[in-house]
């Protein structure tokens with residue numbers, strides 16, 4: 153079984169300091185959270201960025217500032233910018249961080265209700281456009297799937313040449329509008345990808361750690377972080393993203409799975425070595 157790749161989704165676009173005061177907004181706070189996650193065992197930082205007041209942005213300059221600042225402190229970490237951004241952003245606004253030629257970026261594979269009146273829109277043409285841009289820019293997409301139908305979409309667009317193999321999926325489970333986060337949902341998602349694909353699971357809220365344990369046992373990979381969940385355990389806020397990553401490392405140790413370094417993660421995912 154491959155070593156376990158841990159991704160830390162350190163800030164997201166929807167979660168705020170009202171949910172947990174440690175949610176990072178400023179460049180300094182983003183670096184602090186990225187480093188805490190890396191020091192605890194994360195090899196990938198899934199990155200959204202904010203303005204200092206917490207407003208989510210896909211601004212290329214802000215991304216560059218944050219990515220440069222992270223790389224200055226933890227040069228070997230894999231940075232995976234979001235192209236999802238926040239609900240309501242345009243496609244070209246969302247694609248800006250791909251101009252910085254990151255090793256990876258997210259590619260959201262379908263439209264999803266996001267609670268209340270929010271709809272996270274990813275039409276087939278949007279997905280094709282993003283897939284094509286990532287191929288042109290040599291970026292490995294993390295195929296974010298909030299439901300089984302999005303896996304079908306990714307497989308269809310692979311056949312049409314918009315997504316290359318080896319494919320790496322991220323099952324985001326437990327979103328208000330997407331698939332649930334029970335074990336049977338996980339088994340369904342996990343059983344729906346090709347044998348030569350890899351996957352990460354991101355359980356939202358209370359599903360974070362049970363799904364992490366399932367993926368550890370199954371040979372998959374794990375994403376945790378404030379974007380998905382702000383609690384270390386029921387009613388106990390995590391003080392940092394590092395605390396969430398450290399809990400996954402403890403689970404992995406108990407279950408006999410070793411943790412991948414960034415270099416090992418690059419090898420598992422077929423990324424170029426640094």
Ligand code: KMH
Pocket residue numbers: 164165166234235236237238239258259260272296
């Ligand atoms: N914030 C959501 C609207 C991604 O990072 O690609 C989209 C999202 C997915 O978080």
Ligand code: ZN
Pocket residue numbers: 161164165198200234236258379
């Ligand atoms: Zn995200």
